[in-house]
Amino acid sequence: MADKSRDKEELKRGIRRMWHRCPLLMGTICIFTVAGIMGAAKTALTTPVPVGKYLADHLTSPCWSDLTAMAEEVPEPDAVSADASASVKPSKQEKDTTGEVSGEKNTGTAKKTVSADSSTALAAGVASSDADIAGEGDSAGQIIGVTKFVSYTPVKVSSRYYKDAGKTALTTEYPYSEVKADYFSDALFIGDSRTLGLHDYSGWKDKADFFCDNGFSAYQWVKDGKAVNQKTGKTVDLQSAISGKKYGKIYLMVGMNDLGYGTTDLYVSDMKKMLAMLEKAQPQAIIYLMGNLHMAASKSDMKGVYNNISLNAKNVAMASLADGTRIFYLDVNPLFTDKNGYLKDELTFDGFHLYAQGYQEWADYIRKHGIVR
Amino acid sequence: MLFSSLIFIFRFLIIFMLIYFLTPERYRNIVLFAGSIVFYAAGEPRFVFIMLGSVCLNYVFYLLIRKSGAGSRKLFLILMLLFNFALLFVFKYWDFAAETLTTIFGHPLMPVLKLVLPLGISFYTFQIVSLQADSYMALQNGQETRQISFLTFATYIIMFPQLVAGPILKYDEVASEMEHRICSAEKAEDGFKLFIFGLALKVLLANKIGTLWSTICMAGMDALSAPMAWLGAFAYSFQIYFDFWGYSLMAMGLGEMLGFYFPENFHDPYLARTMTGFWRRWHITLGRWFREYVYIPMGGSRCSRERTFRNILIVWALTGLWHGASWNFVLWGLTFFVLISLEKAFYGKYLEKNAVLGHLYMILLIPVTWVIFAITDFTDLLSYLRCMIGMPPAGVLTGADQLFRYLRQYGLLLGFCVLFSTAIPMMLYQKYRKHWWMLLTLFAAFVFSVYEIANGSSNPFLYFRF
Structure with a gap:
């Protein structure tokens, strides 16, 4: 029994010493951990969809990775693209420019859809x-x-x-x-x-x-x-x-x-x-x-x-x-x-x-x- | 992995530090080695093997140089140099050489390989060569040195804080720490603080002022008004300084968290009064490398005037070339050669004595040198320089209206850039590092930086060509 309380005292003193020695590190870790837990709790409580599915969708969403990987409006200078573009092979966009006009056109008043032939x-x-x-x-x-x-x-x-x-x-x-x-x-x-x-x-x-x-x-x-x-x-x-x-x-x-x-x-x-x-x-x-x-x-x-x-x-x-x-x-x-x-x-x-x-x-x-x- | 990315800060760093601090000291090099491989592989999986292969072969050379007699020692040194620089040449300069020859002779003499540059190859190649050269010279001087184990050797070369963007270390600086280093809560705290300082410089200053530079370039380099062109030049000057300095500080901070003391790479370069002074404060470890392993072995300044002249010229051409495989970089290096020679010969002393003249001289010339560095295409470079002197090739299309808009948008940021170019912030940081308000400021800077990174704002990595 005495050992247990002495261990607890040691632990508390150790933590206090840590706070004294590296306050910024401790503070940052604590605050971010708490924020992370709060954020996860909020997500879990407000999602109508089963949490598992939501998380699976959310974590694999390309939107998130696009937002963090691509600057949307003010793009980076060639620095990033020169490194990454070597491995990205853009697919050729087939554009039939011989003027084959599809039957589908938009005239506003009446939609005329012509046959597929x-x-x-x-x-x-x-x-x-x-x-x-x-x-x-x-x-x-x-x-x-x-x-x-x-x-x-x-x-x-x-x-x-x-x-x-x-x-x-x-x-x-x-x-x-x-x-x-x-x-x-x-x-x-x-x-x-x-x-x-x-x-x-x-x-x-x-x-x-x-x-x-x-x-x-x-x-x-x-x-x-x-x-x-x-x-x-x-x-x-x-x-x-x-x-x-x-x-x-x-x-x-x-x-x-x-x-x-x-x-x-x-x-x-x-x-x-x-x-x-x-x-x-x-x-x-x-x-x-x-x-x-x-x-x-x-x-x-x-x-x-x-x-x-x-x-x-x-x-x-x-x-x-x-x-x-x-x-x-x-x-x-x-x-x-x-x-x-x-x-x-x-x-x-x-x-x-x-x-x-x-x-x-x-x-x-x-x-x-x-x-x- | 970028240091300024969420995946590095909130995944890799946390997991690595946890494992590192829980590991008993004698296994920490293994952990560091393994972690660095993971770090490198996350960015460039294919090139891990090239890097490891280079390390292994270089270790063989290291042993050969140590164990052989005076005669064959030099042979192995030369072979080692050939191997390392051939590797660097193939990956970095092959296409450049091919295109240059084609331009000179009219038809292709070398095939264009279009190889992708392995990340950090310029840095780790130089670091390996420095270690090998130091070891060789010690042996030549008859000094006894401890043999470095393979694990220590490999860890020293590839440890992640300095692998990708320096500083370029000398083994002596970390020799004792490689064998035995103390990791403590205080060091971890100091390292973390320095890391935040560097992160904030990169994310909150460099990235943001960089968007001003790219916005101006987007308008076209042939139709800028002179004030606009100069604004862009200043923006780029700030971007590259805070980006590189921030990255070096992050490396120092990470090193400190691990128990290493890295040398500083930047010492208020924009406070210099001459170009000579500037290069003693900018990318200090690179300048040191060229001085110790190129300039001095060639004779340095202890030979005839012509030889000294030639030595300085070679060093500056190589310095420029190291920064990129393109002729504008060589031009950039030679520009410094010219300026530094002129300073040495004529007016350097006067500038050093006169603060106003010296600073004015630097304020005028530094942005111009950075423009030469920034723009690879010669036609564009010429256009931009013409814009700077008020003779834009296509007349002025981007002028006063946009100027006022950019000054309004970026004015405050520019003010901060100027402030952080002085010695004040670093001085305050060093002096009040432990005060509660400094801790609060650093925490706020950290949160703000993370927020900016998460928002997906522009986060360029300027060292892809190294």
Whole structure:
């Protein structure tokens, strides 16, 4: 008995001595252990799903490893990729660019699905698309834009976050006009760091309103509704910020940063929420959805979610939201990508963003695809 | 594994330290050896064998050099040097040599191998050569030295705190500790504190100011305004300093936790007044290596003026080349050769005596040298340098507007960078290391750093080419 109490005393004295000798180490270990236990307890108590399954899903989720392994918006300099890319072999993106137009197109008013037989599809597609463009319109006599897709053989993807869409969306076909800079005095731009590039180099920063910043995503916007007003540099609630002025046109490009947040379906539902907000706040505005710029080969990683197949799936989903009357789809990827769909290496420093001159070309494209009503 | 990664801090380090401290002292080298293999294999499984193979073969050379007579000793030394530098050449410089020859002769003379550089090969090769050379020179001088066992030899070379990014040790510095070292709670605490200091430098300063540099590069190097180009140069100067210094401090801290005292690698280099002074404070162990094993054996400064001149030139060219297999690194090294020679010949003394002139001189030149170091492609490098002198090749596209935005975003961080370039933080740390408010600050720094790492923010590893 006396031994036991003496041992306890020894132990207590030993611990106190440790605290005296290495307080920081002891403190850090204690606090982190307690925090870890609390976090694990919280997870166990708040998960509706059986804990085992949840943990299994959570621990093997590629999202987590992507978040810690990849910088999402402001990428590392070539340091990391040079080390890792040697072992990553990007899969070739089959893009059938011979112009075989799939039968599936999006005209907004009525979804026309043509039969799977490629030859009839091709013929039907070509024939009816001519008819659409040539002026068959709705009762108001307005021309409806047609968003076409080019199909290719999809690759098998093992991710649960995206599937290969098997097709690429093209800019909505419509009789666009080439507009001048004044066109953008009632324009609103919403997006991520690429839109920030447009802000910097388009020459419209004093004319249009830009709500964009590094890292902007539909997922984040759905959660907190915030965006950065580039005129003031302040983070604001987007909905209230745009409720005052009446915009004639809204350019929206979101998605690159959504890659790390979840599935394509989640992205689509987030985009729909965003579009609903925009249509309610600005019912008169034309909405231009801009296809996310592809990434360079050095950054495309087929093992995770940061690759062009995943990005293209989002772009295709985005393009399907274009109705050709109020919502249009613009895709600048053909200007900057090679035949495999990768952003050309000589146009980018980090694989995600264009050099300044690239944004000027982008702005030119937008100017040549204006809709004047 | 990066030191600044969660898997290192919260998995490897904890498990390793537990095993290490529970192991009786005479088995600790085995634990350290095994742990270092796990550490290396986690990052580069294939190259563990190259590293171990190199260690084994080098040990054979070590024994041969020790056991042989004066004549064959030199032969084995030469063979050892050939082996080690051939290995380094093949992995690091082969493609560089191939491309250079192709450029000179117009057609390929060597096949391009595109080998991936084994992590840390520059560091451990130099460390092995240093040990072998020291052993050889001791024998040549007739000194008796204890034979190092294979386990000690191997552990010394591959122990994880200094394997991947230095400091490049001399065996004498840790000889007694390799055989017998004391691990205590106080040392573990001090080591942990130093580790946190280094971690915070890397994660909270280097990584963050690095994003400013990459943001500026992303805009394109041919259309920057001069202030923007200089801002980028300063950003990179801060990034590489805090990254490398932080990593060295982390290595020192880890070493201390294990019972070793590593030499310091950086001693307020940005407080130097001349380039000569700078290189006595920057990457101290590398400068020491080149001085002891290249400069002095070639004659150092104890020979004719022409020879000294030649010796200095070779050392600087090699120093530059060591940093990377590309001509911009050689240019970088030669830039220092020119500046240091000019300082020695003309104005070095005046700069040392005059603080204002000296610091101004360094503030102007250091960023320029780092730009030469940072940009590998010559066209880009030329573009950037032209931007710095106000003659951007494509006119100014990235200028005042972005400048004010970046200054607003990064102003506070730049202030901290300047502060940590002075001797003040380290002085405060050393003096008040045990005070409660310092402990609190360090804890907060640790938590903040872990938070930043967990957030997946930019965490580049600048030493992949070493």
